[in-house]
Amino acid sequence: MEVLECRIVQAPDPNADVPRLVDHLFRREAGRLVAILTRHFGIEHLHLAEDVVQDALLKAMETWPFTGVPRNPSAWLLQTAKNRALDQARRGTLWRGKQQMLSPLVEDCLHAALTVPPPQFEDEIRDSQLRMMFVCCHPGLPAEAQVALVLKTLCGFGEGEIAAAFLSTEAAVTKRLVRARQYLREQQVAIELPSAAELAPRAGAVLQALYLLFNEGYKASQGDTLLRAGLCTEAIRLGGLLVLHPAGDRPETHALLALMHLDSARLPARVDDGGSLLLLAEQDRGKWDQAAVRRGLAHLEASGTGPAVTRYHLEAGIAACHCLAPSFEQTEWNQILALYDRLWKLDRSPVVALNRAVALAQLEGPAAGLRALEEIEGRAALENYHLFHAVAGQLRLDAGEPAAARDSFRRSLELAALPAERALLERRLAQCGG
Amino acid sequence: MPTQTAKSSFLLLFRHPQDNPDPTPEEMEKIFGRWMDWMKGMNAKGVFAGANRLQDTGRLLRGPRGATLTDGPFAESKEVVGGYIIVKADNYAQAVEIARGCPGLDRGATVEIREVEPLPEI
Numbered sequence: 001m002e003v004l005e006c007r008i009v010q011a012p013d014p015n016a017d018v019p020r021l022v023d024h025l026f027r028r029e030a031g032r033l034v035a036i037l038t039r040h041f042g043i044e045h046l047h048l049a050e051d052v053v054q055d056a057l058l059k060a061m062e063t064w065p066f067t068g069v070p071r072n073p074s075a076w077l078l079q080t081a082k083n084r085a086l087d088q089a090r091r092g093t094l095w096r097g098k099q100q101m102l103s104p105l106v107e108d109c110l111h112a113a114l115t116v117p118p119p120q121f122e123d124e125i126r127d128s129q130l131r132m133m134f135v136c137c138h139p140g141l142p143a144e145a146q147v148a149l150v151l152k153t154l155c156g157f158g159e160g161e162i163a164a165a166f167l168s169t170e171a172a173v174t175k176r177l178v179r180a181r182q183y184l185r186e187q188q189v190a191i192e193l194p195s196a197a198e199l200a201p202r203a204g205a206v207l208q209a210l211y212l213l214f215n216e217g218y219k220a221s222q223g224d225t226l227l228r229a230g231l232c233t234e235a236i237r238l239g240g241l242l243v244l245h246p247a248g249d250r251p252e253t254h255a256l257l258a259l260m261h262l263d264s265a266r267l268p269a270r271v272d273d274g275g276s277l278l279l280l281a282e283q284d285r286g287k288w289d290q291a292a293v294r295r296g297l298a299h300l301e302a303s304g305t306g307p308a309v310t311r312y313h314l315e316a317g318i319a320a321c322h323c324l325a326p327s328f329e330q331t332e333w334n335q336i337l338a339l340y341d342r343l344w345k346l347d348r349s350p351v352v353a354l355n356r357a358v359a360l361a362q363l364e365g366p367a368a369g370l371r372a373l374e375e376i377e378g379r380a381a382l383e384n385y386h387l388f389h390a391v392a393g394q395l396r397l398d399a400g401e402p403a404a405a406r407d408s409f410r411r412s413l414e415l416a417a418l419p420a421e422r423a424l425l426e427r428r429l430a431q432c433g434g
Numbered sequence: 435m436p437t438q439t440a441k442s443s444f445l446l447l448f449r450h451p452q453d454n455p456d457p458t459p460e461e462m463e464k465i466f467g468r469w470m471d472w473m474k475g476m477n478a479k480g481v482f483a484g485a486n487r488l489q490d491t492g493r494l495l496r497g498p499r500g501a502t503l504t505d506g507p508f509a510e511s512k513e514v515v516g517g518y519i520i521v522k523a524d525n526y527a528q529a530v531e532i533a534r535g536c537p538g539l540d541r542g543a544t545v546e547i548r549e550v551e552p553l554p555e556i
Contacts, residue, residue, distance in 0.1 A: 026459035026466070054456060061462045065469035066487035066517055158458025 024230075026057050029077050030156030035128040037081060038153070043135060044185045048085070050153065056081035129154060130245050131191045133238060137206040138189055145180040146209040147216070148173055155234045165216060165231055193247050203248060207256050210235045210242075211312070214260050218267075229267070236260045251306035254299045255313040261296030262319035265289040276423035281328040293323045314343045333362040350378045354388055366399035386415035386425075393428060402432040441522040443483060443550040444529035448536070449513040450543040468537035476521060481532055487517040513544070520550070 022028065030053055037049035056077050070076040136149040144166070151157040151165075159177070163170045194202040217231025239257045242248030269287035272278050300316050317339045325331035340356035353376040361369025373379075373392055382388035393408030409429045416422050457465060476482040492506035516538075523529040526549065533545045 024460070024463065026463045030459045057459055057462055058456065061457075061466045061469075062516065063487045064466065065473050066485050156459040158460070161458055161460060 024156075025073065026061070027156035029074060030054075030057060031154045032074070032125055032129065033078055033081055034153045034156075035132040036078065036125065037085070038132060038135075039128050039191050041085075043189050043191055046153070046181050046184065052081045052084045052088075053077075055084045126241055126244065129238075129241055130248065131193055133206055133242065134194060134202055135184065135189055135191055137202070137209045138184065138187075139201065139205050140187060141180055141183060143209065143212060145176050145183075146205070147213050148176050149180050150209055150213065150238070151231075151234070152177055154238065157230075165228060193245075199247060203242075203250060203253070206242060206248070207239075207252055207312070210239050210260075211256060213238075214263075218263060232260070232264050232267070236264065251303045251308060252310050252312055254303035255310055255316050258296045258299035258303055258316035259312050259319055261292045261299060262316060262323050265292035265296060265323055271420055274423065275420055276427065277420040279424070280322065285327065288323065296320065296323065309342070311343060311346050314339050314346070318343075331362070333359055337363060348377065350376050350382045351385075353377065354382060354385075354391060358391055361395055361398070366395040369395045370399060384415060386412045386417075386421070388412075389415065390421075390425060390428075393425075393432075397428070397432055405432045441524065442552060444521050444523055444526075444532075445546075445548045445550055446519045446521060446529075446533050446536070447546040447548065448516045448518065448538055448543055449546070450516050450538055450541070452512055452514055454541060465537055465541070472535045472537060475535065476519075476532060481521045481523060483520040483522050485517065485519040488515060490514070516543070 033053040033056065034046075034049050037053065038046050041049050059080055060073070060077060064070070132154055133150070136153060137146045141149070148162055148166075151162050152159070157165075159173045160170045162168075163173045166173075214232055214235035217228045217233075217235065219228070236257070239253065239260060243253045243257060265288050266280075266283070268289060269283040269285065270278060296316070297320060300320055303313055303316065318336050321332050321336050321339070337356065337359045340352065340359055343352050344356060354373070357369050357372035357376070360372050370392070373388075373395070376382065389408045389412035393405045393412060396402075396405035396408055406429065409425055409432065413422060413425045413429070416425055473482070473485075494502075494504045494506060496502040496504075521529060521532050523532060526547065529547050529549070533547055536543070536545050539545065
């Protein structure tokens with residue numbers, strides 16, 4: 001007898017045409033939805049938008065395994081988030097996360113906003129995200145707050161994940177975000193694209209935040225390497241979003257994208273099977289992502305259309321030299337040196353000088369490189385930088401000074417925190433008989 | 435593998451704690467993946483016989499002709515029944531093995547397994 005078979009819901013059919021979920025769907029959707037809803041609610045209710053999006057994603061996580069994945073997951077999520085917001089508004093209940101109760105006036109606006117039809121075109125969704133990017137990268141916010149806000153609202157990262165990526169604490173990240181939201185509320189920052197007059201500096205701020213984000217991910221890391229790689233991917237994705245819109249389609253954006261694609265092209269070869277970092281000279285160039293190189297070069301070409309030469313242009317040029325060299329020996333070091341010379345004019349930081357010294361050593365020998373290290377302005381700032389000592393150690397080893405090299409590598413090891421780097425340094429130390 | 439003829443039905447009742455911290459979107463993706471894998475696995479083995487997820491709302495009726503009506507059972511319990519699945523198995527041992535795959539178990543949920551009274555054969 002079949003009547004007692006309580007099959008209210010069809011069993012999920014493994015062969016059914018279930019939409020294949022893209023990687024990081026939940027994170028991506030979080031970013032898209034917060035952007036769309038914040039546009040409806042206004043920046044003063046940013047936290048509200050984040051809360052209802054979180055609720056919608058939770059509901060998806062809990063119900064889709066039972067009901068099956070909807071045909072249009074994005075639309076489902078947006079509708080669910082809106083319903084949740086309407087529901088809360090009707091009940092006049094406290095929003096989760098201790099927001100103040102909504103006044104009736106705001107409730108009406110909310111209702112009106114929520115009955116707006118869903119975005120029909122990808123353009124609209126991208127547009128919302130773009131506006132959100134300019135909001136998050138508001139010049140009045142400190143740089144770390146901008147990046148944290150981007151990661152939380154646009155990229156769907158959790159506070160703990162952001163903390164792990166920046167080697168900070170969850171409490172510190174939460175505090176930073178709270179202050180940032182408060183600032184935006186108080187300033188009544190509007191969610192719109194900057195006017196033509198404001199465009200250059202505002203876009204500049206966005207690029208700076210993305211550059212910071214990328215570099216954070218690009219640094220050799222311990223622990224959650226997937227998370228770090230995620231930062232690079234997100235920076236590239238957001239840069240790609242920026243460049244699609246007239247507001248962001250500028251030579252500097254292309255330069256930054258070139259840099260990011262070219263640098264990330266080399267990531268697959270950076271670590272050996274044992275987890276030790278490999279120097280550029282040691283990397284298997286066959287592992288470099290040639291598709292990323294091509295994308296990077298295309299952006300590099302597009303970046304040459306304006307008069308300005310930013311640090312992104314120069315760094316992209318350096319990255320291109322490396323990516324185009326068939327081997328370490330065949331690298332165009334004179335071009336790289338020239339680019340570092342120009343970069344030094346834009347940014348007189350000791351780290352730039354350090355990298356320049358490495359290039360110089362390739363052209364004129366280790367003794368010249370060591371002299372350049374001695375002459376770095378602001379050298380004192382590098383005393384506690386492990387890479388400075390690692391470079392010194394390598395040059396001393398190459399110059400036939402193994403005892404001095406040992407000292408440098410030991411000093412570097414004292415300062416180096418990351419296992420991958422320590423493994424490399426220990427290898428070097430062994431080579432000098434240390 | 436449970437046989438077609440000698441199969442009993444077992445109800446798997448899920449209860450999850452109310453105060454779990456929210457997972458991040460990335461964590462949600464992993465949890466979601468584990469649920470899908472578990473569901474698909476059951477279906478592939480032919481042991482799946484229906485499921486429903488319950489909403490976060492409810493009513494509780496008590497007393498003769500429902501003298502007392504309250505909003506949901508939540509006030510009294512820290513755990514909430516989130517849903518149920520019905521599986522086919524030959525015996526409790528098999529049903530338990532199926533239930534062990536439930537991803538909620540890693541997050542403090544409990545799975546109550548109850549055999550369904552079969553239809554009389556006579």
